[in-house]
Amino acid sequence: MPVKLMVVIVSMVCLHLPGILFSQKITISEKNIPIVKVLNSIQVQSGFEFFYDNKQIKQAGNISINIKEVALENALNQLFKNQPFTYSIVDKTIVIRKTETPVIDNIKSFITAPIIVNGSISDQDGRPLSGATITQKETKNATQSDRNGEFRLTASLEKGTLVISFIGYVTQEVQFTNEQVLRIKLLNQISSLNDMVVVGYGVQKKVDLTGAVSKVDGKLFMDKPVANIAQSLQGAVPNLNITFNDGHPGSAGKFNIRGMASITNTGGSPLILVDGVPGDINMINPQDVESISVLKDAASAAIYGARGSFGVILITTKQGKAGKMEIAYSANYGIQQQTTRTDFVTDGFTIDSLVDLSFFRHNGSSYTKYTDEDYAELKKRQTDKTLPSVVVQNRNGVNQYVYYGSTDWYHWLFSKTQPSLSHNLSISGGNDKITYAISGRAFEQKGMYRSYLNTDVFHSYNFRAKINAKLSHKLNVYTNTQFAANDYTWPGWGYNGNYFNFAVHALASYVPQNPDGTFTYKTNLNSYDIGNGIFADLQHGKTHGGNRNYDMSNTVGFNYSIIKNLVITGNYTFELMPYSDYQRRTLIPYSIFPGQTTYLGYDQLNQYTHIDNQHTINLYGTYNKSHNKHHLKLMTGYNQEVKTYTFNSGMRQNLLSEDLNQLDLGTGLQQSGGNSSQWALLGFFGRVNYDFDEKYLVEFNGRYDGTSRFRPDSRFGFFPSVSAGWRISKESFFDFVKSVVSEMKIRASYGSLGNQDIGSGSGNLYPYIPVVNTSLTHWINGGNQTQVLSSPIPVSPNFTWEKSATVDLGVDVNFFNNRLQVTYDWYQRKTTDMLVNGKTLPAVFGVGSPKQNAGDLATNGFDFSVQWNNRLKLLSKDFSYNFGIVLSDYTAKITRFDNPANQLSNYYIGQQIGEKWGYSVDGFFKTDAEAQRYAVNQTFVNKQILASPGEWKQLHAGDMKFVDLNGDGIINNGHNTLADHGDLKKIGNSLPRYSFGVTGGFNWNNIDVSFFFQGVGKQNWYPGSDAGMFWGPYARPYFSFIPKDMPGQMWTPENPNTYFPLLRGYEAYSGGGELQAVNDKYLQDLAYIRLKNLTLGYSLPNKLIEKIKLQKVRIYFSGQNLLTFTKMKNKYIDPEQVASGSADDQNGNNYPFFKNYSFGLNVTF
């Protein structure tokens, strides 16, 4: 009965709609009535609440008043004109205080001229603070700072003490004398219990939280030369796991909260909302971020129902504040450099010897086809660098180029350092009616290709404007407009696509160009293509590609206070996300024979255009009620989203120009394509918060969600959660330890969420609808490739929501007056009814088994953070410092899966996700005799060796000795089942364990220092078959980049204690190779710790900059990834480069990772 329930929920909102609307003017005409009644009348008319002491107000007695259509303030002025009361308006509350008029002061005021104390209040960074309370201690005279932070207090004494207080700041006492203009800086409170945290559809005080929510302050993103938020956020929040596929400029992060939530969506991307609506986190200007909340447990995320099961990230952008216009400009210039070693073997003789040796041992012939004389020539060039590296020789009757080079291909390709530059400008301010914040950023990061190969370059531009207008005391409207664009262009076939081609067949003995300037591609001696032609292509310079992303979104919304305590919020967002890619290829000229140029490849332009858009509607109401110590908050609302994807592509061949890149220039084959798909979601949600005295806290969340992805009868689901907290430190029995333990709260939550996101491919958008597949085949009929229809992927008739239920137990403890804060959460998430391909069906079924709700998964883990903040005096200056650690971990286990035979080729019950099975290796055979007499049959893992030529078909000293774990005399994987896995055992796990971050820093005398270490405690990786920088010639003999330290690590009779065995080509590359058999000897531990960021800053003294009318000037150095320590036994691959687990990552042939040194400047006007 979904519709009925909707009506009930919505009518909860409707019931609170008032009968009349508030007027802006006050009209009262009464005679001789208690002042309280007048106040009530004003309250009803204005919607403002009064706050007063009942006893005091009675002193006012009865009054008469007659006003008509006057503004609130005038009404109040008139009301209190002759009364011993003053009032002040704070937010929507009118506070009434008795006017204190000590007798002595009254007298003084008659006998001395009033003493005026002037001054201004600012925060640590020199920004004016409006609304701070300044009280003279002796007289209790008080005032508030205005929007420029300035105040003027009538003091009654020539000397005295002012007390300045403001929420969130440390209360300060300042001595004043009569002639002084005071400049007072308030320091941030180390830990404010009143910190507000953004949660789903609202904000909560940090102390009132009952779920597991982590908050990150926008400061984290300042001063870092990063392209996007992910690059700074990594490691900052326990169990917010961020990985990167590669290190190309602008590389976007992949997010995950608390580990694997489902095997259908192993990445487990959380829902990411920007200012309450879905947005692309990688398109946001990091400097716009005010705060980020990470909702980790089901209770916090339940308000997002069907999309919260992988957690939620809420990004709040900066808002304008009433006050003087503030202009802030910052700039940053950085230089980046690869994190790994890049010194490869570049000696032609050495590398060719290795290639030919490994090639020969595998198939009995030479790779280079170099003769002994050729080798002699190469050898000569080791010492005599003046000899030419290209000679023309007549071989087999043909004049041809022969290469004797020693090319450092890596550095020929890539520059050692690359610059980046960013500019940020923000303008904000406003008055009590309108506030605004406008910001922009331009960022450029150059990539690593040398300039003569056309450097790849990333640009990013951001613009945001937020305007907030108070149309009345009740109605507030706002807009939030974002425009972001980034583009990345690269030379060659694709920034990562190039890498594999670089990595093969470019022997150091080959060179980029022939003496006549033509490009090299192959020799006439063998048939291999140097770098598969990419080097010639890059030099030719006409092949390139790029992508361009736009994100334009506009939100319009309102807050409307209907009646006292009830606020309705609504907003509508339209987001347009066009993105496009193109790739141009041209014919590549090259030369093998002097004077002859030949062409390789084809001339083609591909263009792909996506236009995606999304509509989002939110409408919700919040109601607050406090009575004595009871606090109640209700929230309910409605959310609806529709997203449409549209895609078009075009291809033309043989363009009229190599330099112009438009489809219209094509003269050859043309192809086009396009498609579109949609999804829609809607949900009704509600939340109840109740606390007693902020001591006992309880919260209920629920969401009734519908999705277009499931068939109508199983489309809706209800997802409830509950959480509770107990602030033990508020109990009286706790008082005796208060001096040590200042705050302690225990929390528990439980919630059940749904997951409708079973992938974003069009097959996953309509998973319940079987569709006929369409495709273009390679069968040619009548000169065209045939279009085909084929049978649909089978659909299981009755699947529905995947569900996840999370238990979270947490504790927050603060010690030593909140200087030490510790938070710990333990959780268990049970994902049930995962939409997985069901049990392995016999192959006669013909396709993979259809998706069913057939799997359960349990994820256990913890998040832990500890933070120490303190402030003291050092050489009579304020010295504040902090130190913190975050640590998290999780493991995931299959608890239900239909695989009765427990085949290791599929998921099985009890399987630890990520587990790696492999063989055990007991070093190398010491002698040929030992190898050939080894009683264990290694045929299963030695197929390559057995097919080798001549003597190499036998095992030799230096070959690997596998351990016969099950003692059956043969090395194999048995039936590859859990019961019979032969000699396999679990040797590791590819999921990261113990992710951590360590932060610290201090501020002293205008100097600020902060550091941030980040790392992973344990993660296994078995190098992929094309991991050339790991395996070198043990995989493909002709890998181009052989680490410099590798030749010394190859087994030889003279050097038997090495890491690698006897050199044989293809052993790590092809099935049946001894190194391809996953084993414990070459399993890597990617554990690492890296100095993610180090920032040193210096702010110019205020005295200096005030003269040039500036508020703040700061210069800084910021370094990213400065140091890395890893357990991996390879210094040429960054541990993060192979950690993300995506398929093309397994080889480390992707764009590398970088360290960055940057200098920057912040100026605030």
Added chain:
Amino acid sequence: MKNIFFVLIILISITGCKKVLDRQPLSQISPDNAFNSEKELQLFVNSFYNTMLPNADNENNAFTSLYNENVDNIVKDSYSNQLIGNRIVPVSGGGWSWGNLRNINFFLHNYGKGGLTSNITDPYVGAAKFFRAYFYFGMVCRFGDVPWYSTVIEANDNDALTKSRTPHTIVMDSILNDIDFAIAYLPSTKDVAQITKWTALALKSRICLSEGTFRKYHTEFNLPNANDFLQKSIEAAQLIMQPASYKIYKTTAGTTYRDLFSSYSPIADEIILARQYSNVLQVFHSINYYTMVLSYGRPGMEKSLVNSYLMKDGTRFTDQPGYDTMTFNNEMKNRDPRLYQTIRTPGYRRIDGTINQVPIFTASTTGYQITKFVTSTKEDGIGKGYNALPIFRYAEVLLNFAEAKAELGLITQADIDISIKLLRDRVGIANMNLAATSAHPDPYLAKQYLNVNGSNAGAILEVRRERRTELVMEGFRWNDLMRWKEGHLLALQYKGQYFPGVGNYDLDGDGKIDLVIYTGTKPTTTGVQFLKLGNEIILENGINGNILVNGNIAKTFDENKDYFFPIPTQELQLNPNLKQNLHW
């Protein structure tokens, strides 16, 4: 006013929400709408072609690749496991793949949904049944008995999923039913890119010949009616031969056989069905590369096949005195011209070449370097070839006809004159003389084909010679050996050219040295090929003899089990009713 506005929003939301969630695919159609027109039937049937018909570079399956005939015809520098008796039972995969059948059965179940009349649908149903027969024929050849499915299996249909093997005879009869339907309803207009009645007849002649000989020679299975199948093969072939729709392509004797395989578009005179490639569409294969480079396995023609090419006058090369110690230049004199158009022989030039070229030993294990299918030098790169590759051609039909006749003992000289003679006429080689052949069966071939005996042995051996030479590299050899039960031929040591020892060799008789075989230090001559004896070239007797290919690799063929492939272990676990092939 404003609150009315709110209420309106809410009302719209509520009433709209059901519709909001109703999202249908925008770029795909549902099966219910996929069979409304003949065009759609055609599109669906198109899906069978690409995945089911053999492709160029498919190395996994010896009898479905279009040129990579890595059996005992063409020898590479390494062997797949089935060639050396080294197959293991795989956990999964191993050719036990049924996706194509599902696609066909889906079509057969749904084609009527659009309500099209049978005169429109029949040709497409015929095509689907052709492909089902083709599919099952492949499965039967590979695995022996297999379960027969004529409907799409549902995920919860346990009976179907755990079905045991259907008796061999029932599967074969079902295949025949399908193929007969296809013959009856497929269009009879010739088309090299589409299945026609003629393709179906050619397939029927192929299947029935295969099954007939299988039943005849694999007596261990006690299968009846071998002769019926042979007879059916003959009948099917005759239905193609009689209307003379196809003919043997014949232009210049010295190049016509070569041109048949290097043509970019299929020669429709003879080609019944071909896979086409395209430079424009960038659909390529790598035949030139495969035959000429050092890293593609260095394919070379096996010596016993070279030996079985006749002399041009129709006599046997192996009857020549000293045939087994002839060097290359001599052994290539006066041979079946097809040999000259299949491998590099003296005087060989590339299609667009102007100089004579000798075999390159580093690109060919045996020294008999392949040229069949090889095209212009422009297409020498990897993935650059685009000549069409035949899948069915008329010559095979004629050979099927002759073989079935011979196996039945019914072959006459007249039968030979309408079949084998046409193939020999094309290249200008003397016709086969049945009487002479029957009187004196070739002892060289008789030593190979151990199961051939009886009065028609001579004819059978000659037909097999003709088949092996005419159809070399076209993917028939594996299945031929299996159905003839002559798997032991796989276990022989493969050899190449004969060399009397170290020395200088003029391979093409042009008076110039082409090859130097040496020991010790390498001579310093230029412009020739060098092979270091015992290292880069290994001869049978050490110092002389035929090239020994992969002498280090031990080969066996287990007569008890190796005629079939094993069923993956996972399948046996998942379906307890499925039993492994014998001795696996």
